[in-house]
Amino acid sequence: ADLVGTWEGDSWQKRSGVNVWTFVLVDDKRGIAYLPVGAPTFDRWGGDRKGKNLYGNSIVAVEAATGKYLWHFQTVHHDIWDVDLPSATLIEVRRGGRTIPAIALMNKTAMMFILDRVTGKPLYDVREVPVPTETDVPGEQPWPTQPMPVTPPPLARTSYAASDLVELSMDCEFRGFGKGAFLVTHDRVDGIDAKFCHLVQTREYSRNHKTSI
Numbered sequence: 625a626d627l628v629g630t631w632e633g634d635s636w637q638k639r640s641g642v643n644v645w646t647f648v649l650v651d652d653k654r655g656i657a658y659l660p661v662g663a664p665t666f667d668r669w670g671g672d673r674k675g676k677n678l679y680g681n682s683i684v685a686v687e688a689a690t691g692k693y694l695w696h697f698q699t700v701h702h703d704i705w706d707v708d709l710p711s712a713t714l715i716e717v718r719r720g721g722r723t724i725p726a727i728a729l730m731n732k733t734a735m736m737f738i739l740d741r742v743t744g745k746p747l748y749d750v751r752e753v754p755v756p757t758e759t760d761v762p763g764e765q766p767w768p769t770q771p772m773p774v775t776p777p778p779l780a781r782t783s784y785a786a787s788d789l790v791e792l793s794m795d796c797e798f799r800g801f802g803k804g805a806f807l808v809t810h811d812r813v814d815g816i817d818a819k820f821c822h823l824v825q826t827r828e829y830s831r832n833h834k835t836s837i
Contacts, residue, residue, distance in 0.1 A: 630678035639673070641665035642680050647711040649727065650688055651741055657688040658727060660709040661696075667706035671763025676701040683712055683729055685744055695744035699731050701767035707732045717747055734780035737773050748775035 636642075645662035664673055664680045681700035686693055700707045712727040717738065725741040738747045752769040759766060 630676040632674040635673040635675075636678070639664055641667070642677070645708045649712045649714065651714060651725070652688075654725070654741065655688045656694065656741065657686050658712050659684040659686065660711050660729075662708035663700070663703040663706050668704055669761065669764060670702050670704050671761070671765070674702070674765050676767060677703065681707055681709060681731075683709060683727070683739070683744075685741075697729075697737065697739055697744050697746075699729065699735075699737060699771060701770060702765075704764065704766060705732075714741070719747075730779070733782055734778045735773055735782070736776050736779060737771075738776075746773070748773060750774070 641662055641664040643662055644659045646660055648660075649658040650656070651658075661679055661682045661684055664670070664677050666672075670677070676698065678698070679696060680698070681703045682696045682698040684693070684696040699709065709729065709731060712729045715726050715728045715738070717724045717726045724747060726747055727739050727741055729737045729739065731737075737750065739745065740747055750771050750773050753772045754768060755766070755770050757766040757768050
């Protein structure tokens with residue numbers, strides 16, 4: 625596949641991450657190996673790698689005997705949440721009186737993608753859904769859409785609002801919500817005593833750490 629347009633400039637070169645993160649799945653009958661490729665680094669900041677980042681957060685199918693590329697399917701574009709992939713699972717889908725060999729791929733956001741083992745095409749509808757891109761993080765440019773399966777629906781809750789968080793007292797206000805796609809924790813992580821609501825420890829970091837909301 626063509627790297628042009630999915631990585632800004634030569635940002636794909638000398639890049640850590642985008643590696644096989646866990647166990648390789650093999651369909652020995654068809655001689656196909658399915659490689660679960662992880663996120664590019666930095667895991668939670670992509671300002672130096674703008675674009676979809678081809679092969680990151682993707683299942684990549686190759687010939688098991690030769691390593692020849694067959695197809696890939698990306699589950700997250702321009703990952704800034706460290707949503708590495710687990711190993712996939714071999715399944716069969718019965719449809720219209722026939723049995724289709726497939727793989728089921730579950731990611732960290734409780735979404736399951738069901739793909740044809742041979743072609744890599746989704747067997748159920750997957751939509752490119754617009755997502756928030758506004759952020760205060762310097763240099764960051766989140767991708768404006770993300771692939772989300774319609775069937776099956778997410779197997780767990782995928783989002784939370786500030787109103788879902790429990791405030792233990794007026795002194796325990798939740799501050800630091802970023803705009804749009806991120807919660808920004810600035811340059812440190814604080815540990816709060818949940819019973820008495822006071823700071824018990826803090827750890828400084830050299831750069832901002834973020835997580836999705």
